Amino acid sequence: MKKAKILVTRAVFPEVIARLEQYFEVEHNQADEAWSKQQLADKLRDKVGAFTTGGERIDAEVLAAASQLKICANMAVGYNNFDVPAMTARKVLGTNTPDVLTETTADFGFALLMATARRVTESEHYLRDGKWDRWSYDMFSGSDVHGSTLGILGMGRIGQGIARRGAHGFGMNVVYHNRSRLSPELEAECKARYVAKDELLKTADHLVLVLPYSAQSHHTIGAPELALMKPTANLVNIARGGIVDDAALAAALREKRIAAAGLDVFEGEPKVHPDLLTVPNVVLTPHIASATVPTRKAMANLAADNLIGFLVQGKALNPLNPEALA
Ligand code: 8YV
Numbered sequence: 001m002k003k004a005k006i007l008v009t010r011a012v013f014p015e016v017i018a019r020l021e022q023y024f025e026v027e028h029n030q031a032d033e034a035w036s037k038q039q040l041a042d043k044l045r046d047k048v049g050a051f052t053t054g055g056e057r058i059d060a061e062v063l064a065a066a067s068q069l070k071i072c073a074n075m076a077v078g079y080n081n082f083d084v085p086a087m088t089a090r091k092v093l094g095t096n097t098p099d100v101l102t103e104t105t106a107d108f109g110f111a112l113l114m115a116t117a118r119r120v121t122e123s124e125h126y127l128r129d130g131k132w133d134r135w136s137y138d139m140f141s142g143s144d145v146h147g148s149t150l151g152i153l154g155m156g157r158i159g160q161g162i163a164r165r166g167a168h169g170f171g172m173n174v175v176y177h178n179r180s181r182l183s184p185e186l187e188a189e190c191k192a193r194y195v196a197k198d199e200l201l202k203t204a205d206h207l208v209l210v211l212p213y214s215a216q217s218h219h220t221i222g223a224p225e226l227a228l229m230k231p232t233a234n235l236v237n238i239a240r241g242g243i244v245d246d247a248a249l250a251a252a253l254r255e256k257r258i259a260a261a262g263l264d265v266f267e268g269e270p271k272v273h274p275d276l277l278t279v280p281n282v283v284l285t286p287h288i289a290s291a292t293v294p295t296r297k298a299m300a301n302l303a304a305d306n307l308i309g310f311l312v313q314g315k316a317l318n319p320l321n322p323e324a325l326a
Helices: 014-023 037-044 060-065 084-089 102-117 120-128 157-170 184-190 197-203 223-228 246-254 274-278 293-311
Strands: 004-008 024-027 049-052 071-074 093-095 149-153 173-177 192-194 206-209 234-237 260-263 282-284
Touching: 004 014, 004 293, 014 024, 014 293, 037 060, 049 293, 060 084, 071 293, 084 093, 093 293, 102 120, 102 157, 102 206, 102 234, 102 260, 102 282, 102 293, 120 282, 149 157, 149 197, 157 173, 157 184, 157 192, 173 197, 184 192, 197 223, 223 246, 246 260, 246 274, 274 282
Parallel strands: 004 024, 004 049, 049 071, 071 093, 149 173, 149 206, 173 192, 206 234, 234 260, 260 282
Antiparallel strands: none
16 A cells, blocks of 8 residues: 655654654755745645644645645644644644643753852853852842742643642742643642642742743743742743743843743744843743753654544544644
8 A cells, every 4th residue: 555645844853754654755854054934835745644843834825735735744742833623624633742842941941040040051052161269248149939929921731730749848838820820639749739820929039930822921020020029039941932022021121120031932942032042141042941851752653643644544632623623
């Protein structure tokens, strides 16, 4: 029987390509070339499945060219690169990779929180620049993590992982805000107390953002929200660019209206707002929260499982818009 044709949009682990090749005729991009939207649309023209990452926008325009496409399997838990209503209208199923990255991403949220609170990169630059000639009593003094108040905005799986680390590992007082409250059992397990958003902003010593990006969550943290935060507070964004107004954040950091920020995601990434590059009290990383070898392998394999599950066995594992199949 002729194998179905799929496209893998970016370079990925060779063993995952080999797995996919057992089932499909695979057009891959192991050279990791940057394709234009038109190139992506052209390559999808004769494909029934696509393995995508968060960088490829699958919208009405791309879908219009991809008349045979049945499934897009994203190697990411977030899927704001998918225009889900447009996919549903075209009967294209979207899938994502939840669960497999939860603990790794929560680890990184904590790494960024710690690095920000204790000024790790700023002090390292000072040392590397040869500026360290003597000790002083206040050199790179930061803020305490243990015993402080950890605020979490967005209390899904990753938010809960961060809460557990904070409460159980660092004795932090954990408060959170979310669209819906957790069950009493989960709140007890995470030792987390639900508060209104304003209270979260006003009380957090360290505020971690872990909510999904959508038109509704655009600029959830802008100048008015930053104004509510303590001048000693740290802000950590491991969610998505666009949730924070980066220009407003850079101004707040420059004017020391908040103490520091740790950012793994940016508006318009991989471009970074130039003002963020010039303020010292910010730790910047290039969207690597899920980047450990085992986790990235698990994500890639889960995206492959979704393609194989759906196109070969008739059932996807992580469908985002099952109504597309109706
Ligand atoms: C991905 C992520 O690395 O899963 C997500 O939502 O943000 C990251 O883990 C990124 O989206 C590339 O696909």
